[in-house]
Amino acid sequence: MVIVAAYAxxxxxxxxxxxxxxxxxxxxxxxxxxxxxxxxxxxxxxDVETLGDLRVxxxxxxxxxxxxxxxxxxxxRRRGAEILLHLPMQGQDGTNPGSGALTTAxxxxxxxxxxxAALVAVPGATGVNxxxxxxLSADDRSMRAVLGVVSAQHLFFVDSRTSAQSAIYRxxxxxxxxxxxxxxxxxxxxxxxxxxxxxxRLLNLARERGSAVAIGHPHPATLAVLREQIPRARALxxxxxxxxxxxxxxxGLSP
Numbered sequence: 280m281v282i283v284a285a286y287a288x289x290x291x292x293x294x295x296x297x298x299x300x301x302x303x304x305x306x307x308x309x310x311x312x313x314x315x316x317x318x319x320x321x322x323x324x325x326d327v328e329t330l331g332d333l334r335v336x337x338x339x340x341x342x343x344x345x346x347x348x349x350x351x352x353x354x355x356r357r358r359g360a361e362i363l364l365h366l367p368m369q370g371q372d373g374t375n376p377g378s379g380a381l382t383t384a385x386x387x388x389x390x391x392x393x394x395x396a397a398l399v400a401v402p403g404a405t406g407v408n409x410x411x412x413x414x415l416s417a418d419d420r421s422m423r424a425v426l427g428v429v430s431a432q433h434l435f436f437v438d439s440r441t442s443a444q445s446a447i448y449r450x451x452x453x454x455x456x457x458x459x460x461x462x463x464x465x466x467x468x469x470x471x472x473x474x475x476x477x478x479x480r481l482l483n484l485a486r487e488r489g490s491a492v493a494i495g496h497p498h499p500a501t502l503a504v505l506r507e508q509i510p511r512a513r514a515l516x517x518x519x520x521x522x523x524x525x526x527x528x529x530x531g532l533s534p
Contacts, residue, residue, distance in 0.1 A: 297473040303482045306516040312490040313481060313512070314338060314522040315505070316408065316437060316461070318365055319496050321345030326497040327354045333502075335509055335519040338437075340365035340408050340494075343400035344378035356403045361521040363437060364404040366397055366425070368412030370441065376411040381425065383418050390424035398432065405523065406435040408494075413442035422446050423454075430456050435526050437461065439494060457526040465495035465504075474504040482517055490525045 315335075320326055321342040330337055339355050340363040341348060355362050367376035369383060379397050381390055398404060407429055415421050416438070426447075429436050435457040438447040451458035463481040466474050477493070485491035495501045509519065 297468065297470055297476050300472070300475050301479050301483060303479050303512070303515060304486060306486050308516045309518060310489070311482075311485050311516065312518045312520045312525060313485045314459070314490070314492045314520055314525050315465075316340055316363065316492065316494045316522055317497060318408070318410065318439070318494055320365070321348040321351050323347060323497075324350050324354050327351055327358070327360075329502055330497060331358060331360075333505055333509060335513075336361070336521045337519075338363060338406075338522040340410075340437075341401050341404070342367065342377060342410060343397040348400060352401055352403060361406075361523055362401065362404045363522075364398055364401040364407045365410045366394065366407050366412075367410045368415040370411035370413045370415075374411065381412075381415055381421070383415055383421050385421070387420070387424040390421055391428050394425050394428040398428070398434075404434070406437060408437035409439045409441065409447065411441055412439070412445075416447050417442050417444040419446050419450065422450050426450055426454055426456055430454055435459070435523065437492070437522055452527075455528065457528055459492055459522055459525050459527060461494045462491045463493040465493050466498055466501045469498055469500045471500050471504055474501055475508065478504060478508050478512075482512055482515070485517060492522055492525060 316338045318340045320339050322345050338361045342365045367380040381393050409416055436451050438460040440461045448458055448460045462484050463477055465477045481491055481493045
């Protein structure tokens, strides 16, 4: 069975056409798990309500110092959702990661204090993932300071892998911190056909590996694709789970 996008007439945001959506094969129910992490929350409670309408377990990554952060966190806790602190970190080219961002110019003490302050702003978070961070995530010294707080508070870390040089997953393993890493970005390209391609790629990776993790955002195009494709994925036997179900520890084995 092929997952096919049913969208037409959208405006191309890039010159190259998205590749054809690959075929996705059925799997034995219970054998293949997929986690969807939704980043950049904290600006709208409506995003939570819309995502909840998908009626599957999602993991919600909340920015710590947005205008509606406290309201978004309160609504997620009311729903019993899995919450991550979406921790702003220094990226490339001077792009601003937002309030409370961690940078390599900070001392270990400053990095630890900023991480703790961000966690206070997102009460109920059981894990952390990085917002941007292509520079900071590749710096061992900085990430050891951040992960020290994560370890002390008995949390897990999801490496967003905004850089191929990210040290997060490796250091988390060395420090025996439960961790996962992103395999697919769903919506770097917001054309629905491109998002459909990435979703199908996610399922194929999960079928090969047994599980896979994707990161997306509460964009209207992303939500429209998920509304269409999640029921099809479930009908093919894929199980949607919170990312905490896919954590790896030093042994390399999932719980």
